[in-house]
Amino acid sequence: MRASDVVLRHLEAQLEDGTLVVGMRLPGERTLAEQLGVSRGSVREALQVLEAMGVLRRAVGSGQDAGAVLVAEPSAPLDSALRLHVATRAFDVQQVVETRMLLESWAVGRAATTGGSLDAARALLADMDDPDLDVRDFLRLDARFHVELAALSGNALVALIMTSIRGSIEAYVQRSVPRVTDWPDLLAKLRREHHAVLDAVAAGDVAGASATVVRHIAEFYERSGLQQPESRGGG
Structure with a gap:
C-alpha cells in the first residue's frame, strides 16, 4: 500500500468511527506524518486527493483559518x-x-x-x-x-x-x-x-x-x- 493510501485509510476510519466529523480541522502535516510513520510528502499527496474529492478545504498561511478543514462538497x-x-x-x-x-x-x-x-x-x-x-x-x-x-x-x-x-x-x-x-x-x-x-x-x-x-x-x-x-x- 502506498504511503499516501495509509493516510487516506486512516482518515476514512476516523470519519467512520466519529473521531473526525465535517467542520473539524485536521492535525498539521507534520503531526499526521509522525502519527502514521510516513513522510510529509505522502500526507500532502493524500490531502490533495481529498481536496479534489470535495472532502477537504485547505487554506494556506497561519492563524485561525489556516490548515485543512473537513467538508462535504461532492x-x-x-x-x-x-x-x-x-x-x-x-x-x-x-x-x-x-x-x-x-x-x-x-x-x-x-x-x-x-x-x-x-x-x-x-x-x-x-x-x-x-x-x-x-x-x-x-x-x-x-x-x-x-x-x-x-x-x-x-x-x-x-x-x-x-x-x-x-x-x-x-x-x-x-x-x-x-x-x-x-x-x-x-x-x-x-x-x-x-x-x-x-x-x-x-x-x-x-x-x-x-x-x-x-x-x-x-x-x-x-x-x-x-x-x-x-x-x-x-x-
Missing part, C-alpha cells in the same frame, strides 16, 4: 469526473442515457409519493413554453427541469448523480441542435411530455410518471441522433 468533483470520463469515451453516451432512464424512472415515481412542492418545476415548464425561446436555451431549461424532478424524489444522492449525468452529456445534447431538422415539431412534443410527466407526479401516478419519463428520454435521444456512435476525429 457535487463539483463528481460532475467533473463524469464529464471527463464521458469525454474520453470511458462511458459512451448510450450507457449514460440508460443510467439516466433508470434513475429518473425511479425518481419521478418516488416524487409522485412525496407530495413535495411542484412550483419550481412548473415555473421551468412555463419558461420552456415560451414560443420564442431559442432551442439552446430550451435545452438548458430542460436539463434544469429534469434535475428538479430528481430532487423532488427527496433523495439527495440521486439528485446529485442526476445533476452530474446531465452535466456530462450537456455538450452532446447541444451538439444535437444542427442534426435535428424539425425542431418546432420536436419542441412541441417535448413540451407535451414534460407536462405529462409533471401531471402524473402531481396526480400521484407512480407507474404513469415512470413510464412517461422513460419514453420521453428514449425518444429524444433517438430523434436527436445521439444514440449513433460519433467519430473520434471530430466533425
